[in-house]
Amino acid sequence: MITIRVPATSANLGPGFDSIGMALTQYVTLTCEPADEWSFDLQKKDQPFIPNGKTNLIYKSALFTAHQYAIEQLPPHKVTMTNEVPIARGLGSSSTAVVGGIELANQILQLELSDRDKLEIACKIEGHPDNVAPAIYGGITVSSYDGTNLESVRFSKELERLTWIAVVPDYHVETEEARSILPTELPYKDAVHASGMANVLVAALAEKDWLLVGRMMKQDKWHQPYRSDLIPDFPHVSNILDEQGALGYYISGAGPTMIGLFHNASDTQIKMVTRELPNYQVEVLQADLCGVSASVTPAMNQ
Secondary structure (H helix, E strand, O other), X not given: OEEEEEEEEEEOOOXXXXXXXXXXEEEEEEEEEEOOOOEEEOXXXXXXXOOOOOOOHHHHHHHHHHHHOOOOOOOOEEEEEXXXXXXXXXXXXXXXXXXXXXXXXXXXXXXXXXXXXXXXXHHHHHOOOOOHHHHHHOOEEEEEEOOXXXXXXXXXXXXXXXXXXXXXXXXXXXXXXXXXXXXXXXXXXXXXXXXXXXXHHHHHHHHOXXXXXXXXXXXXXXXXXXXXXXXOOHHHHHHHHHHOOOOEEEEOOOOOOEEEEEEOOOHHHHHHHHHHOOOOEXXXXXXXXXXXXXXXXXXXXX
16 A cells, blocks of 8 residues: 655745745645556545546556656556645645656656656646645745756755745636736836846745745735736735734735745734634645655555
């Protein structure tokens, strides 16, 4: 039996569009055992959104991984999925499936993939590294991928001092829709300014200057200004997080989840955010520093 655990992820952190992401302490857990055919045993809440057969993204990612090594078929398994990550809410649910599928192939086929190998395969599937990189490595990653060249840097020091409060609305935003409303071009001066904000964010992460990190999160010019129609809650939620002492806040990935960054949030701050936002699911999270993990339990002799 193979057990795989993949963390949720939050992309962009404000101005780090399609580049910066972090792993969070919510998880998808896959329990996999040999079977006569492929199947996915899903929680009831996920059944309307996740296929239970070979169209499942976990299976497709596992098969894609096998094909990278000229292996045409995967031995069938039954996969029992326990999911804490909300679907289509901007917390990397699709990336957990991609990374989980890559790790499943890695374990079944004993490929002995390095983290770098996994990231290269994941980028071929996803097209960009912002969610898959932290799901593999843990911590915060800053990555670049142009279809050929891949670079990635990981930050992890002192992240345990931070609290990430995720505010999850009760509606979905599909990534394709969230991308379709973005402009195809930006004026050169605006692009330089937006890039500068992202650069300062990365420098602040490197220096562990959390106050500056928070300020930069609020300075995004790449995507958040254009997604206001899809996420009308953002100004209200931002005000509440601000009032309760958040260092910064941003739309997680394509949304609609919104995240506030706190320096060791107190019980009082957590209670006040929860009380002031009664119509949202409020999750108090930490940075996951491990990334994807797998364990194998040997079969018992009959």
